[in-house]
Amino acid sequence: MTEPILSHRYANGLVLLAEPMDHLQSAALSFLVPAGCVCEPADRSGLSALACEMTLRGAGSRDSRQLILDLDNLGVERHESVSGAHVAYGGATLAENLPEALAIFADILRRPHLAAEQLEAARQVILQELQGVEDEPAERVMIELRRRHYPDPWGRSSFGQRQAIEAVSIDEVRSFHRHWRPDGMILGLAGRVAWEPLVDLVERLLGDWRPGCDEPIAEQEGPQGYAHVPFPSGQTQIGIAYASVPYRHPDYFQAWGAVGALSGGMSARLFTEVREKRGLCYSVAASYHTLRDRGAVLCYAGSSTERAQETLDVTLGELVRLGRGIEEHELDRLKARIKSALIMQQESSSARSASIARDWYHLGTARTLEEIGRLVDALSSRSINAYLAEHPPRDFTVVTLGEEPLAI
C-alpha cells in the first residue's frame, strides 16, 4: 500500500526522512529543531518562541522582507510552533518548488541575522500573542493544566511570561541559537519527492554544519492536585490530566485504545454521557499527549457556571469507569475510524512529513501507515482491559477557570 520510509543520517547527526507520495502534486517539509522551551533558562520563559521569531527576520543573503517574499513566491504555506522539546518549522508547496524552499530554510536555521534592530519588533509580536491567549479561556485552562501536571520544564507554556520576554537581550537570543544544531535535528519530507537528489541537496545545504553539545535539563515536580483560576466568564473551563505511558512504550497502543473509547468519535463515552445524554456542554474531549519518556491524557470540558460541578462530576466518573474496561464494539468503531484516517493521511503531504519526523524523535524509526494499521489491528478489548486493570485512570490533576471553584 504505502512505500517504505527512507532515512539517512548525516555525519553531523542530522536525520533526513522521506515518504514518497507520487500521486500528489505537492511536497511538504517538517523540521524539528531541539530548541523547545525546556532549553530556556528558568527566568527566560518565552525565549524559545522569541528566538524562533527572530530566525525569520532575515537570514543568509535575504533581509526580513525578501525572505517572506521569496517563500510566498514559491507558494510555501508555512507554520512554526514551539513545544517542550522542539521548535518546529513546517511548509508545504508545489513539489517542483521544494528544493528552493529547502535552501531558504537552511538559511533560516543556520544563518539567521538575529539583528539587534529586529529585536523590539519580534518581542512585541511574542507579547501580543501572550496577551491574545489571556482572552482564550479554553486555552488558558489547558496551559495551566500542563504546567501543574508535568514536571517543570516539561509543563512550560511556549507563550512564555511577560517579564521574562521583556528582559531578553539580543545577546541572549544569539546565545540561545546554539540549540539550532544538526545533531538532534530531524527533517521529514513527504509528497512528490525524489530521494537521491534530496539526500545530495540536504548534504550540500546542511552537511557541513557542526554539531553542538547536549545540555542537562533539571526537572522539578509539578504541583498537581486541584487548582482554581478566578476568571469573569459565563462558562467554567475544566481541565483534567492523568499520567499515561509515552508513545515509545510497548503498551502505548493499549493506552491509546482506551482513550479512543473515551473520546474517539461522537459515539465515544465523554461526548455521549456529558453532551448527548445530559446536555451539559458544547465541547468535551480527551486527547493523548506524549513526551519522549512520559505521557498523559488531557481532558477538557467547558460548561456554564451553574452546571460546571455536574460536568466535572460526570467527566471524572467516566474516567474512573474507564478503569473497569471497555467493550469490544467500542474498539471496533475505533478501528474503523483509525483505518480510514490512516488511508486519508495519504492525501496530505503535510500530515505525513510531520508524522514521520515525530515518529523518529520518539522511536528512532518512522512507522509506515501500514505498520500503524497492523498495530491497531492487533488490539483487542481483552488486551486493553488488561492494561486498564494495571493502569486505571487515577491521581487526577484538575484545573478550573471561571467564577467559582468546584468541589473535587
Add this chain to the structure above:
Amino acid sequence: MEFRTAVLPNGLEIVAEVSPEAYSMALGFFVNTGARDETDALAGVSHFLEHMAFKGTPNRSADQVNREFDELGAQYNAFTSEENTVFFAAVLPEVQSRCLGLLADLLRPALRAEDFEMEKQVILEEIQMYEDQPPFGADEKCRAAYFGPHPLGRSVLGTAASIRALEVEAMRDYVRRRYGPDHVVLAAAGRLDFDALLADARQACGSWEASGDRRALPAAEPRRGFHSLHRPAATQQYALAMAPGPAAADPDRYAAKLLAMILGDDSGSRLYWELVDPGRAEHAELSHCEYEGAGVFFTSLSCAPDETAENLRSVLALYRSARSEGITAAEVQQAKSKVRSRLVLAGERPRGRMFAVGSDWIYRGEYRSVQEELDAVAAVAAEDVMAVLGRYPLDSATTLTIGPLADVPPPE
C-alpha cells in the same frame, strides 16, 4: 477526473467530481437555508436544526446515528452559515452507499420533543462559549450593524432568549419549508461510483417533496458607522470592519480575492508589514466573503487597547494609499503564487474538492475544475485588481470594536 451531474424528478440536484486516483471520497448535502431565511421568532432555528439532525430520525435513535457514523470510519460534521446548512462526511469508497443513506436520513430528523429540550441546553452552552471567547460575539454584531434590517444581518446562533422560546412545532414547519429537494444539492468528490450514488440518492431522497418556498433576495443597503462595545474583562481590543465587495456570482471575485491577499493576507501582505511584523497588532487581516447577491470585504484586527485608535488610522491610510497609488505587478504575482499553492493543496483532499464543487454549484450553478480555477486566477491583471478597488473603496465601512476600552475614537 470527470464531472457528473443529475437531477432527481423532485428537483434535487447531484454534482460530483469523480477522481479514480483518490484514496477516499467525500459527500455533502448542501441545504440552501440559513440565518437569512429566518424571522425574529425563529432566530437560530437553522443552526439548532443542524444539531437536531444528529439526534435521530424515525429510523434511528441519536445514539445509533453517532455509532453508525463511527462504524463507517467517517470523518463527519455539519455547519450552518447565513445562507447554508451543510452535512458532510469523508469516508473510504467501500462504504459510499451506507454513508449516503445515513447522511440523507439526517435531513429528515425525528425532532422528538425530549431531544429538542436536551439539545436546547447544548445550544445555550454554545452561545455562552462564543460570548466568552474572542471576539465575544462581535462578528455577528458587526454584521447586524452593517446589513441593518437586511436578512444577511441576522444572527446564526440566535440569542439565548430566542432559543429558549423556540418550540419544536416551529422547527418542524421550518423543515417542511426549507429542507425540500428544491433547496438541496448533493455534492461528492473523490473515488466514487456515480451511478451507484444516483441510484442510492433516488432511493433515499426520491420521495421528498418540494416546498416551492423562495428565499427573499432584497438588495443589500450597507451602512456606515462606528460602534464600540465595552468588555472590561478582556485583555486585547478587537476591531472588525465590513465594507462592500463583489457578490458570489460576480466575475470580479477572483480579483477581489487577490486584492484581499495583497492588502491583508496573514503573511507577507501590506497589513502584515504595517501592523503584524512590527508587533503593533497581534492579528490584522483582510478577507473577501461572498453571499448570494452581496459581498463583503472583512477587516479584522486585534491589538493592545491603547494602540487601537492608531492602528485603525493606519489601516484606513493603507487602504486609501493603495487606491491612490496603486498596487504593483510584483504584488499581484506574489498573491497568485500563494493562491495557486493553496488551491492545489486543498484540492488534494476529496473533502476540499467536495466543498468547492458544492459551493460552485449552489452559488453559480457551474462546475469548475482546479485547473479552471488556476487559469481564472492566472488571467487576472493588476488593472483588474485596481478596478475592484476603484469600485469598492474599502474605507466605506461599518466598524465595531470590543474590548476593555469603552470608547475608541473613529479614524478620520
